[in-house]
Amino acid sequence: MVAEKSSKKLFSVTLRVWRQAGPGAPGRFVDYPAKEVNPDMSFLELLDVVNDDLTRRGEEPIAFAHDCREGICGTCSCTINGKPHGPG
Amino acid sequence: MAKLESKIPSGPLADKWRKHKAEIKLVNPANKRKYEVIVVGAGLAGSSAAATLAELGYRVKNFVFHDSPRRAHSIAAQGGINAAKNYQNDGDSVHRLFYDTIKGGDYRAREANVHRLAEVSVNIIDQCAAQGVPFAREYGGLLANRSFGGAQVSRTFYARGQTGQQLLLGAYSALSRMVGAGGVELHTHAEMLDLVVVNGHAKGIIVRDLITGKIERHSADAVILATGGYGNVFNLATYARGSNATAIWRAYKRGACFGNPCYTQIHPTCIPVSGDYQSKLTLMSESLRNDGRIWVPKKKEDRLKNPADIPEQDRDYYLERLYPAFGNLCPRDVASRAAKRMCDEGRGVGESGLGVYLDFSDAIKRLGEAGVRERYGNLFDIYHEITAENAYQTPMRIFPAVHYTMGGLWVDYNLMSNVPGLFVLGEANFSDHGANRLGASALMQGLADGYFVIPYTIGDYLAQQKPGSRPSTDGPEFRQAEENVTAMNKRLLAINGKEPVSHFHKRLGRIMWEYCGMARNKAGLEKALQLIPALREEFWASVKVPGSADTLNQSLEQAGRVADFIELGELMCRDALTREESCGGHFREEHQYEDGECKRDDVNYAHVAAWEYQGEGKAPLRNVEPLNYEFTKMSVRSYK
Numbered sequence: 001m002v003a004e005k006s007s008k009k010l011f012s013v014t015l016r017v018w019r020q021a022g023p024g025a026p027g028r029f030v031d032y033p034a035k036e037v038n039p040d041m042s043f044l045e046l047l048d049v050v051n052d053d054l055t056r057r058g059e060e061p062i063a064f065a066h067d068c069r070e071g072i073c074g075t076c077s078c079t080i081n082g083k084p085h086g087p088g
Numbered sequence: 089m090a091k092l093e094s095k096i097p098s099g100p101l102a103d104k105w106r107k108h109k110a111e112i113k114l115v116n117p118a119n120k121r122k123y124e125v126i127v128v129g130a131g132l133a134g135s136s137a138a139a140t141l142a143e144l145g146y147r148v149k150n151f152v153f154h155d156s157p158r159r160a161h162s163i164a165a166q167g168g169i170n171a172a173k174n175y176q177n178d179g180d181s182v183h184r185l186f187y188d189t190i191k192g193g194d195y196r197a198r199e200a201n202v203h204r205l206a207e208v209s210v211n212i213i214d215q216c217a218a219q220g221v222p223f224a225r226e227y228g229g230l231l232a233n234r235s236f237g238g239a240q241v242s243r244t245f246y247a248r249g250q251t252g253q254q255l256l257l258g259a260y261s262a263l264s265r266m267v268g269a270g271g272v273e274l275h276t277h278a279e280m281l282d283l284v285v286v287n288g289h290a291k292g293i294i295v296r297d298l299i300t301g302k303i304e305r306h307s308a309d310a311v312i313l314a315t316g317g318y319g320n321v322f323n324l325a326t327y328a329r330g331s332n333a334t335a336i337w338r339a340y341k342r343g344a345c346f347g348n349p350c351y352t353q354i355h356p357t358c359i360p361v362s363g364d365y366q367s368k369l370t371l372m373s374e375s376l377r378n379d380g381r382i383w384v385p386k387k388k389e390d391r392l393k394n395p396a397d398i399p400e401q402d403r404d405y406y407l408e409r410l411y412p413a414f415g416n417l418c419p420r421d422v423a424s425r426a427a428k429r430m431c432d433e434g435r436g437v438g439e440s441g442l443g444v445y446l447d448f449s450d451a452i453k454r455l456g457e458a459g460v461r462e463r464y465g466n467l468f469d470i471y472h473e474i475t476a477e478n479a480y481q482t483p484m485r486i487f488p489a490v491h492y493t494m495g496g497l498w499v500d501y502n503l504m505s506n507v508p509g510l511f512v513l514g515e516a517n518f519s520d521h522g523a524n525r526l527g528a529s530a531l532m533q534g535l536a537d538g539y540f541v542i543p544y545t546i547g548d549y550l551a552q553q554k555p556g557s558r559p560s561t562d563g564p565e566f567r568q569a570e571e572n573v574t575a576m577n578k579r580l581l582a583i584n585g586k587e588p589v590s591h592f593h594k595r596l597g598r599i600m601w602e603y604c605g606m607a608r609n610k611a612g613l614e615k616a617l618q619l620i621p622a623l624r625e626e627f628w629a630s631v632k633v634p635g636s637a638d639t640l641n642q643s644l645e646q647a648g649r650v651a652d653f654i655e656l657g658e659l660m661c662r663d664a665l666t667r668e669e670s671c672g673g674h675f676r677e678e679h680q681y682e683d684g685e686c687k688r689d690d691v692n693y694a695h696v697a698a699w700e701y702q703g704e705g706k707a708p709l710r711n712v713e714p715l716n717y718e719f720t721k722m723s724v725r726s727y728k
Contacts (some may be wrong), residue, residue, distance in 0.1 A: 022639070040362045042474075048590065049365050055588040055632055055643065063642050065155070067328040069368040071473060072253060073159045085473055 010036045015050060017062055032062075043080060044069060090345050090700045092713045095500045096200040101719045102182075105204040108501070109544055113551035120145035122555035125546065126293055126308040127151070128280045128335050131160030132252075132531060133514025134314030135259035136538025142271030144543055146550075149306060150263070150272050151295055153279040153330065158260045161316060161328040162534065165252020166467060167375035168236060168244035169216075169531040171209040176233050180241040182206045187720070189529065192238040192419050193494070193522020194672035194686065195694070195722040196351075198715065200501060201519045208540040209532050213245055215539055219258035222247050234378050234463075236527040238419040238727070244528040249373050249467035255531055259538070278304075279645065281576075282569040283311065283339045283510065286559045290339075290510035294569045296577075298645065301638040303570055305561035309553050310509045310546060313339060314538070317493035317515035319352065321653045321660065322605075323597025325490035326358060326371040332649040333656050336497050336516050344505040345698035345711060347498035347518030349656065350664035353525055353673045354606050355491035356382075356423035357484075359474055360443045364594075369489035370474055372446065373467055374527035377416045379451035379460065380484070382407050382423075384435040384444050391437050395445055395483050406430055414727040421524045421673045422685075422727055424488035428606050429684060431487075438485050447483035488606065492530060494521045494673060495663075498698040498713070502545035503537060506698075509553075511546060513537040518696070523672025577637045580647045585630030589646045592627045596650070596657055599623070604661050609677040613665040620658045627654060659699060659708060666710060669693045690722050 012035045020027030034050050041049070044066050051061035067075040071085050080086035097104040097111070115123065124147045127138040135157055138150040154160065172185035185206040190197060213231065217223060223245050224232040233242040247254040266272040277298040284292035284307070292307035318333035319325040340346050357372045383403045385391050390398050406426060411418045418426075427444050430436060437443045451460050457480050461468065468479050475485070496518040503511050503519070514534040521529065559565070603616035627650070635641040670679040670686035671693070679687040696713040 038363055038365065041365055042367070045365050045367050048367055052588045052590055055634055056586065058634070060634055061588075061643060063640055067154070067159055067330045068161065068164050069329060070164060070370045070470060072164045072250070073161070073328065075154065075159050 008039045010038055013037055013046075019062070042069065043078060043086065044076060089709065090343070090506045090698070090711055092345065092498065092506055092698055092711055093500060094198065094713060095502060096198065097501065101199060101203050104200050105207055112502075112545065112548035115547045115551050117145060119555055121147060123147065123310075123550050123553070124149060124308040124558060125310050125312060126306060127312045127314060128293065129160070129314035129316065129514075129516070130157030130260070130263060131162035131314060131316060131514065132256055132259055132534035133516070133538045134160070134312075135256070135263040136535050137312055137314060137513055137542050138272050139259065139262035139266050140539055140543045141546070142266035142269075148266070148272040149275065149308065151275045151278045151280055151293070153277065153298060155276055157263055157274070158256060160256060161331050162256045162531070163253045164326075164328065164371070165255075165531055166249045166371060166373035168234060168246035168251050168528040169212065169255065169535070170236065170243050170526070170528040171213045171245060171532065172206055172243060173210050173213060174243075175231060176242045178241045180243050182210070184241065185209060185243065188239050189520070189526060190522070190720050191725055192526040193524055194688065194725050195522065195690070195717065195720070196348075196671050196696075196715065197520055197522030199717055199719055204541070205520050205533060205536050208536045211540055212532060212535045216255055216258050216535070219262060221254045221258040223254075224248065234375055235417055237374055237377065237417045237423070238414070238526040239417070240414070244375070246375065249375065249464050252531060255535065259535070280315075280335045281338060281573045281648065283342045283344075284565050284569045285342050285507060286563060286565045289508045290505075291559050292561065292566060294566075294573050296573065299640055301636070301641065303573055305566045305570055307558050307561045307566070309550055309558050310511060312511045312513060312542065312546075313497070313516050314513040315516045317496070318653070318656055319490045319493050321596065321657045322490040322600045323593045324361065324366060324369050324601070326355065326369055329367060332652070334649050334652050336512070337652040337656055339497060339505070339507070339510060341701050342507065343701065344507045344510055344512075345498040345700050346495070346659065347696050347698045348495040348523070348663065349660040349699065350604065350667060350674050351494035351523050351672060352490060352660070353420055353492035353494060354424040354488045355420055356427055356488050357446055357486040358489035358491070359471065360438055360440065360485055360487040370470060371489070371491060372471060372484060372486055373464075374420070376446060376464060376467060379455070379463070380416070380446040380448050381405055381450060382416055382427075382444055382446055384430045384437060386435075388434045391435055391441065392439075395437075395447070404430075404435070411727045418727040419524060419526060420491075421675070424606055425675060425684065427488050443485040443487045445483035446486045448479060449483070452480065490601075492525055494518070494523060494525055495660075498696065502548060503542055504545070504549060509549060511542060513542060523674055574637075576648065577644060580631070580633045580644060580651070581635070581637060583628065583631050583633065585632045587630060588632055589643060589650050592623065592631060593646075593650045593653070595623055596620070596654055600657050600660070604657070604664055607675050607677050608664050610665065613661050616661040617658065617665065620654060620661065624654045624658070627651065662708070663697055663699065667693060667697065686725065688722075694722070
């Protein structure tokens with residue numbers, strides 16, 4: 001499938017993720033760098049890319065609830081900067 | 089060789105369902121509570137079935153892989169639900185809805201099933217209105233309608249651009265009432281991974297708890313699968329990421345025939361792809377085509393120009409030009425192929441050239457921005473969320489995307505598979521839509537199956553099962569099925585290869601889109617039938633599935649689903665290759681008229697292809713159910 005090329009500039013971002021093995025287990029913040037992020041990506045797609053990279057490197061991917069990827073089902077309940085679906 | 093008996097009742101078309109209800113066996117009210125029914129899935133078809141069967145008095149166990157039934161992908165459906173109520177007094181009737189659906193399906197659906205669907209459609213709206221579903225209403229308070237593709241009447245009931253959500257919340261509340269009353273035992277985070285067949289009858293399932301990883305055995309007197317469609321074989325589709333074919337695929341491997349797998353629907357209006365990382369394609373409802381006009385520039389050199397700078401006389405409103413009788417509301421397969429032809433000619437818009445305009449400027453002049461917002465507001469918001477463009481000021485850019493699967497497990501008139509005791513509802517089954525589904529008919533079919541068909545027809549099967557004869561989960565078939573599931577998960581985790589599951593899913597998706605997408609041909613399908621087995625071997629040799637089976641493990645979940653998609657993709661290509669004609673969503677380039685329309689072969693292919701699993705490494709068997717049209721004349725399907 002041919003993709004439209006984005007004319008936007010790619011950027012890098014560091015994700016600071018709270019990792020916890022399960023309820024009751026101790027947890028901690030872990031930093032994950034994400035390079036060459038396309039601003040056309042959704043935040044969940046960014047997590048997919050980070051996870052693929054973690055999997056290839058033999059590390060444990062970040063488990064996150066998600067489904068519709070279009071803002072209707074409520075599974076991810078993602079808020080960005082405190083806003084559901086992110087700032088408009 | 090599977091025995092395919094459609095069990096279509098005799099007699100005049102309009103009498104078959106009434107006659108059938110009078111003749112099928114009943115389960116005595118006091119006996120119903122002695123029967124347990126498993127329902128897998130709780131989208132529109134699953135929730136409506138589980139709620140209604142529980143209301144009748146059956147004991148229902150409902151399994152969903154989400155945290156709640158309200159997450160089913162039915163929630164994303166946008167545009168509307170058809171019903172033959174003729175509120176607009178524009179000539180609609182049960183017969184007209186029947187005829188539009190049969191023709192829309194390119195004369196490849198079962199007449200009796202489609203007529204029943206049209207008949208019960210009128211009850212669905214009343215049921216949902218009684219549940220409090222907030223359908224759009226006209227000023228005086230009566231239910232409103234809009235038009236959808238493939239019809240020249242306005243018969244679609246809707247709730248803004250979120251009809252699926254509202255209908256699902258209605259069905260979910262009906263389900264929740266029965267959960268509270270004790271009629272339905274709801275199991276969440278539970279994924280069905282195998283079907284248990286005892287003495288040839290479906291009597292249970294194997295389930296994996298997605299949080300703890302625990303494998304469970306569940307038995308019942310009958311099993312209903314309402315697990316949705318398999319469009320995610322293409323990876324990029326309008327489906328949710330979790331939507332999968334695993335329940336029906338594992339049932340296929342236990343003997344349930346798979347009907348017409350190559351009948352896939354590509355929806356003409358979705359937001360175009362913007363990158364390799366893309367995880368899904370977002371639907372822009374067909375209802376938008378009521379008021380939006382589709383066009384591309386007449387001249388190739390204008391394609392990258394700002395659309396506001398392209399004057400009217402240089403715009404090609406090609407659907408209005410090619411199909412004057414239906415214009416922008418021609419059926420999906422027709423509209424998708426037309427979009428592809430425009431882009432193949434080099435007049436597609438957007439940087440990739442894979443896009444066409446859906447323009448609302450005329451509608452805004454006619455209705456005002458507020459009028460357009462009232463009908464479609466949330467859809468324009470979704471468009472803006474994803475593209476950052478304001479479709480009130482510039483045309484939407486859209487392109488076809490995989491959206492629905494008309495194929496699915498074969499079922500008879502009672503919605504029972506060739507495996508007795510296994511029933512399949514909604515998008516998971518193959519029936520009713522033939523080779524192409526009309527818009528707003530999926531919601532109709534899911535609820536028809538769940539509220540108004542299965543509650544009758546399941547009684548005919550259960551009345552023949554002695555109450556209390558449900559097998560114990562300690563039996564050998566349950567043990568074997570559990571071992572099968574545990575072994576597959578163990579094998580996936582042990583491979584410890586190099587590439588994540590998504591890598592294989594993307595490659596499968598590209599092969600399927602290229603060779604088994606909008607336009608198929610012999611050479612391409614034969615190539616796909618070499619590429620997919622090779623991909624399968626590579627998957628089982630080098631996929632990397634981290635973690636373990638006895639805890640939450642999303643990679644393991646996806647691995648099992650993609651393993652099934654790879655096999656199903658191969659079956660789809662095989663089905664497309666053997667069907668040497670074009671019909672509906674199955675377009676073979678070798679079989680077309682000069683104007684690019686589908687050329688059917690009613691002499692040799694007026695039948696359902698029901699594939700039967702023959703075992704690992706063996707080619708499946710193609711069984712055939714002839715489609716004998718008694719009441720409808722098969723004609724060239726034209727929307728001109």
